[in-house]
Amino acid sequence: MSARETILRKTLHEELAALLRNMIVEGELRPGERIPEQALCERFGVSRTPLREALMVLSAEKLVHLSPNRGASVVRITCDDVSEIFPLMATLEGYAGELACERIESAGLDRLRLLVDELSDRHRAADVQGYVEFCRRIAEAVMEESRNATLSHQYQVLLVRVHNIYMRSLEVMVERMPEHWQAALDGRQAMLEALENRDGPTYARLARNYVCYQVETVREALKAHEPELSS
Template sequence: MARVLRSEIFAGKLRAGEALPERALAARLRVSRTPVREALFILQSEGLVELVPNRGASVRRITADDLTEIYSIRGLLEGHAAELAAERCSEEQLDAMEDAQIRLRRMVSRGSAADQAAADLAFHTALSEATGSPLLTSLLSQVLAFTVSFRANYRYPEARSQTALAEHQDIFEAIRSRDAALAGRLMRAHVESSCRFALEQFHAGDQEETATDAALL
């Protein structure tokens, strides 16, 4: 159930601030309220849902400070993950990263924002699994879930897509070459680059909302 709701948030079907009433969700998904309630608690732990006593659940609104903090955490965790992957990954895990990169390349010109976000997530997930650390993979899955929920709301322009692809490829090559120090540095630089672009999109969205609100007055 958490997977279904998470996917809808990632795809933008459930928007920031949207209420998530248990009864309505249970009816739409044809389940009892118990699994819905459990799913909402899981999504709250991932930072995707806000639960307020006596008001219920809603899709969490992401702030600029949230983005800055979560990308900072991502840089620390994923930089370490890239180093471990370079030291530990198997040939099968390298293949999984390469497959994810190929999938992301296909999404550059024809994929929706949600498609691009899912393909990007596949690469980062494959890399985290290549660390051989279930704990690190679990932590990263929560951190990545937060950024993907925002990432799925806007489509990368061609230039940014090509930059991200090149950064991924450099990281992949460093891991394949077993250069842990280089892989870590490249990943941290990639996360910093992604953070800058995400903040640009966030502030652009704020300006659009302000202009729309003013037009309605």
Template sequence: MQNSDFNAGVAASPLMPKVERQRLHDTVVEHIRRFIVEGVLEPGKKLNERELCETLGISRTPLREALKVLAAEGLIEISPNRGASVSKMSEAELRETFELMSGLEAFSGELAAERMTAAELAEIKALHYAMLACRTQNDLPGYYSRNQAIHDKINEAARNSALRQMYIAVNRRLQALRFRSNFQIPKWDSAIHDHDEMLKALEARDGKKLSAILRQHLLDKRDAVLQVQSQEAAAGAQLKT
């Protein structure tokens, strides 16, 4: 998305209200993180502080504080001379990070199948059906938020604080890429099939099966992201010729 398209992209999203003063810092961080996840701010894009301040209705001080938080998460790169830009993973880094995430998800599933309460399982079921409703409406942002909530609930149910901390840190760097993995309808539908199987494994308390499903699910997302990036690179090369 080009710089001139930024305000139009933000305005088109119903999920981006003006920032309220209450809990300003956390809200600004969450809004910019969502811009990155949903592709309003694309990898490598240089951030225009004036545009962001106008869009969010804030001054530069809370914006810069938020950018520091996102830089610590690996989502933003801040250069003393060039300002801030959205981080962009190399292909090797992308492959390695998805491989790591597949292991974290797999371990989460194995532990969660053993430790999850009936109430937690019911909550995941509700999210699953809400996610399916979003798919029928082609609501990718709504689908994605519920999809990620399911994965997050599984990780929480593992009840391992060290795993939880690492999961959160790694997943933040991959959220935008996980969102992009559903741009192709067949990949989106394949992900839904995986989630159907995840739910069955959770209900059966089959940790080994859930672990295997989650591991492959993340590796498939890696491959989908690489395919999208390859197609975009090819399209860009054609435009230059």
């Protein structure tokens, strides 16, 4: 195999891994679902080798479970996973915010103001899916403004793992605890104010509180949607 072929092959499996991540985030591949390898090969016009290499990448990220006899399936999130992942996300987002407070420029602040305005609009319309999407965009924008690629990558891996259950947790929140949803929005607006004031310690504290605040709601969502995983 030539050096060029090696590079192209590496690029291909990385592109496939990105496509599969997105399918998991969007719910096209659902937790616990077996991944249809043959159908995906046909859909993307690739052989099984790069697809399996992509699945190995996702397995290392704990997004996919590989079984010698049953193939690959999307990992299901448990309450134990939530207890581990959300505090780590809180720490990463808090640190990213501290860096962003030092490094963000006026254009970045303008972008975040628009995103938070959109978030408020989605809250007002009780648009859960849209709200989750703008939460994701805001978190990613803060990560980008931190200008720390390693930090951004690690956060993105965790975000993909919990995206679907976070969506369900908001559905539970809207139905059972609307005041918690308002508190979550208030938290995002307070974090924006900390960015505007370039107050890194306050942003970090707010971010940690904001993410950890979601844990009990996520647990409720697990109990409601996947009771066998909630113990």
